Amino acid sequence: MIELRDIHKTFGSNHVLRGVNLSIPKGSSMVIIGGSGTGKSVTLKCILGLVTPDQGQILVGGQNVEDVSRDAFLARFGMLFQGAALFDSIPVWQNVAFRLMRGALKRPKAEAREIAIEKLRRVGLKPEVADKFPAELSGGMQKRVGLARAIAADPEIIFFDEPTTGLDPIMSGVINDLIREIVTEMGATALTITHDMTSVRAIADNVAMLHDGVVKWTGAVNDMDTSGDPYVDQFIHGRAEGPIAAVR
Amino acid sequence: MTRFLASIGRAVLSALASVGSVALFALETVSHLFRPPFYGREFWHALIQIGWLSLPVVGLTAFFTGGALALQIFAGGSRYGAEAVVPSIVAIGMVRELGPVLGGLMVAARVASSIAAEIGTMKVTEQIDALVTLSTNPMKYLTLPRVLAATIAVPVLVAVGDSVGIMGGYLVGVNRLDFNSATYLKNTVDFLETWDITSGLFKGAAFGFIVATMGCYHGMQSGRGAQGVGAATKSAVVSASVLIFAANYILTELFFAA
Ligand SMILES: Nc1ncnc2c1ncn2[C@@H]1O[C@H](COP(=O)(O)OP(=O)(O)OP(=O)(O)O)[C@@H](O)[C@H]1O
Ligand SMILES: [Mg+2]
Numbered sequence: 001m002i003e004l005r006d007i008h009k010t011f012g013s014n015h016v017l018r019g020v021n022l023s024i025p026k027g028s029s030m031v032i033i034g035g036s037g038t039g040k041s042v043t044l045k046c047i048l049g050l051v052t053p054d055q056g057q058i059l060v061g062g063q064n065v066e067d068v069s070r071d072a073f074l075a076r077f078g079m080l081f082q083g084a085a086l087f088d089s090i091p092v093w094q095n096v097a098f099r100l101m102r103g104a105l106k107r108p109k110a111e112a113r114e115i116a117i118e119k120l121r122r123v124g125l126k127p128e129v130a131d132k133f134p135a136e137l138s139g140g141m142q143k144r145v146g147l148a149r150a151i152a153a154d155p156e157i158i159f160f161d162e163p164t165t166g167l168d169p170i171m172s173g174v175i176n177d178l179i180r181e182i183v184t185e186m187g188a189t190a191l192t193i194t195h196d197m198t199s200v201r202a203i204a205d206n207v208a209m210l211h212d213g214v215v216k217w218t219g220a221v222n223d224m225d226t227s228g229d230p231y232v233d234q235f236i237h238g239r240a241e242g243p244i245a246a247v248r
Numbered sequence: 249m250t251r252f253l254a255s256i257g258r259a260v261l262s263a264l265a266s267v268g269s270v271a272l273f274a275l276e277t278v279s280h281l282f283r284p285p286f287y288g289r290e291f292w293h294a295l296i297q298i299g300w301l302s303l304p305v306v307g308l309t310a311f312f313t314g315g316a317l318a319l320q321i322f323a324g325g326s327r328y329g330a331e332a333v334v335p336s337i338v339a340i341g342m343v344r345e346l347g348p349v350l351g352g353l354m355v356a357a358r359v360a361s362s363i364a365a366e367i368g369t370m371k372v373t374e375q376i377d378a379l380v381t382l383s384t385n386p387m388k389y390l391t392l393p394r395v396l397a398a399t400i401a402v403p404v405l406v407a408v409g410d411s412v413g414i415m416g417g418y419l420v421g422v423n424r425l426d427f428n429s430a431t432y433l434k435n436t437v438d439f440l441e442t443w444d445i446t447s448g449l450f451k452g453a454a455f456g457f458i459v460a461t462m463g464c465y466h467g468m469q470s471g472r473g474a475q476g477v478g479a480a481t482k483s484a485v486v487s488a489s490v491l492i493f494a495a496n497y498i499l500t501e502l503f504f505a506a
Contacts, residue, residue: 050377071383079381085374089366098382103285149382 001026002157002189007046007056008213009039016042017053018213024206026061029183029190031200031221033235034210035244040193041082043210044159047191048079060157075104078155082162082193084146086134092145093130096120099153119148124174140166147175151182158182160192164199176202197236200224209235211244273465274457280385280392290393298359298394298460299401303408305358306351310409313346314338314416322425334425335432336439338417343440343448344504347410349496352455355402356488360463363394364484367467368477376468386468395460402456403449410448447503454499455492462488 002024009017016039024030032040045051047058049065058065065073086095096116099105117127123144134142143166150158160179164172176199182188183205192203200207201221208218209232217229224232234242317338325331367390370376379386414436421427463484470480 045377048377048381050380074381074383077381079378081374081378083374085378087370087375087378098384102287103383 001059001061002047002191003057003059004043004047005057005059007043007058008054009042009046009051010054016213017046020056020210020213020215022208022215022218024189024191026189027183027187028205029179029192029203030206030208031192031194031204032208032210033194033200035235036195038210039213040210041161044079044161044191044193048074048077048159076156078150078153078158080143080146080150080158080160080163082165084134084139084142086142086145086149088134090133091130092120092132092134092137093117095134095145096130096148096152098149105153115152116148119152120145122151122178123148124171140168140171143167144171144175147178151178154186155188157189158191160190160194162193162195164194164196172196172199173202179203197238200236270461270465273468274461276387277391277395277461277464280388281396283388285388287389287393290389291397294393294397295401297362298355298398298456299404302355302358302401302405305354306405306409307412309350309354310342310347310413311416313350314342314413314418315420317341317346317413318417318420318425322421331425332435334421334427335417335435338421339414339436339440340444342413342417343410343445345448345496345500347413348406348448348451348455349492351402351406351409351452352459352492352496353489355398355405355456356459356462356485356492359398360459360484360488361481363460363463364467364470364481365477367464368470368480371468371470372472372474372476391461391464391468394464395457398456398460399453400456402459403452406449406452407445410445443503447499450503451496451499454495458491458495459488462491 002022004020004022007017007020008015020039020043022030022043032043034040042051046053047060047065049070060068060073086092087098093113093116094101096119097112100107100112100115101109113130117130120127120129125141125144125148129137129141129145134145137145143163147160147163150160163175163179167175179190179192180203183190190203192199194200194203204221206218207221207224209216209229211231216231217227219227224236227233230243234244240246318334321334321337321341322331325333325337367376370390376386376390379389418429418432418436421432422429466480466484466487470476
C-alpha cells in the first residue's frame with residue numbers, strides 16, 4: 001500500500017504538484033495518465049525520495065517514508081526511468097544485474113549473469129545483447145534493458161515511467177503482458193505512467209488522471225469510459241477540444 | 249551606491265556559500281572512506297584512468313620544462329659566473345615546485361574535465377538517480393574511488409615527472425651546455441635533500457585530492473542538458489587550477505617558511 005497525502009512540489013516559479021492525493025493498494029496495478037509536463041515523473045521521484053516534496057506525506061506500508069531507512073526502503077523498489085538511465089560505462093548484462101553484483105543481494109558473477117540473461121529474454125531481448133554496451137542499442141532496446149534492470153531483483157514495488165514509449169506495437173504487447181504478469185503472478189505492486197491508452201487498458205487495475213498538479217479523477221479501469229469526467233474523456237479520446245489546453 | 253554594495257554583498261555571500269558546500273562535499277567524501285561498502289573495482293578503474301593514462305602527458309610536460317629550466321638557469325647563472333648551479337637548481341626547482349604544480353595542472357586539465365563531464369552526463373541522464381534507486385550511494389560509488397585514486401596517483405605522477413624533468417635538464421646540460429655527465433649527476437644528487445622531494449609529493453597528493461574533488465563536485469552539481477554539462481566541465485577545470493595555485497602557496501608557506 002502506497003499513499004500520497006497532499007503532495008506539493010515547486011521548481012523555482014513552476015508549481016508542479018499542488019496537492020496530490022493517491023492511494024495504491026498492495027498487489028494492484030495503478031496507471032497514472034495526464035498531459036505531458038503535468039508532473040507524473042516528478043510524482044514517482046517524490047515517492048522514491050529522489051525529489052523532496054515541499055509539503056505532504058508519503059506512506060509506504062503504513063510507514064512514513066521519512067522515518068524508514070533509505071536502503072531498506074529502496075531495496076524493495078524497482079524503477080524504470082523515462083529515459084532508461086542505463087549506465088553507459090558497463091555492458092548491458094551488468095546493468096541488468098547491477099543490484100545482484102553488489103550490496104545485500106550480491107551473488108556469484110556467473111549466477112548474476114544468468115539471471116540478467118533470463119530477465120533480458122523476458123523483455124524480448126536475445127542473449128547476444130548482454131555483452132553490448134547501452135550506446136550500441138536502439139532507444140526501444142535501451143528502454144527494455146531498463147525494464148529488465150527494474151525487475152532483476154524481483155522487487156515488491158515497481159515503477160514504470162512510460163515503459164512502452166518508443167516500442168513497436170508487438171513489443172508494446174510483450175511489455176504490457178510482462179507488467180501484468182509481474183503483478184498477478186508475483187504479487188508486486190506496480191505504478192506505471194503511460195500515454196498509450198492500449199497499455200492503460202492492458203495493465204491497469206486502477207487509473208489516476210493528473211492535471212494541474214492534482215489528481216482530477218481516479219477509479220477502476222473499467223469505469224474510465226463512463227467516468228463522466230470531462231478531463232478523462234478528452235484525454236482517452238485524444239481530442240484537441242476540451243478543458244485541457246492543447247498548448248502547455 | 250547601495251545597489252553596488254548590495255551586489256558586492258550578494259557576490260561575497262554566494263562565494264562563501266559555495267566554499268561551504270565544497271567543504272561539506274569534501275568532508276562527506278572523506279567520511280565514506282571509513283564506512284563500507286567499498287567499491288574496489290571502481291577504485292582500480294579510476295587509478296588506471298587517472299594515474300596510468302596521465303603518465304605520457306605529465307612525463308612530456310616535465311621533460312620539456314626540465315630542459316628549458318636548464319637553459320634559463322645557465323643563461324641567468326652565467327651573468328654571475330655561476331653556471332655550475334644549473335644541476336642543483338634544476339633539481340630543486342623541479343621537485344619542490346614545478347613537478348607538483350605542472351603535474352597537478354596537467355592532471356586538472358585531463359582529469360577534472362573528464363570526471364566532471366562523465367558525472368555531469370550521468371546526472372542529466374538520470375543515471376545518478378538510477379544508482380540511488382539501485383541502493384548504491386553515488387558518493388561511495390562515483391566520488392570516493394576517484395578522489396582516493398587521484399590522491400594516491402598524483403604523487404606517483406609527480407615522482408615520475410620529477411625524474412623525467414631532471415633527466416631533461418641533464419640531457420640539455422650535457423649535450424647543449426657542455427657539462428660533464430658525471431659532474432652534473434653528482435651535483436644533482438649532492439644538493440637534493442629528502443624533504444625537497446617528499447614535500448613535493450605531499451603537494452601532489454593535495455593537488456590530486458583537489459582535482460578529483462572539484463571534478464566530482466561540479467559534475468554532481470551539473471545543470472540540466474548539454475549546456476549544464478559544459479558549464480560543469482569548465483567550472484571544474486578552472487576551480488581545480490586556481491585551487492592548486494592557492495594550495496601550492498599555502499603549502500609552501502607551511503613547509504618552507506623560515
Ligand atoms: N529537476 C527539475 N528541475 C526543474 N524543473 C523540473 C525538474 N524536474 C521536473 N521539472 C519540471 O516539472 C514539470 C513536470 O515534469 P515531469 O517530468 O514530471 O512531467 P511529466 O508529467 O512526466 O511529462 P512527460 O509526460 O512529458 O514525461 C515540468 O514542467 C518540468 O519542467
Ligand atoms: Mg515523464
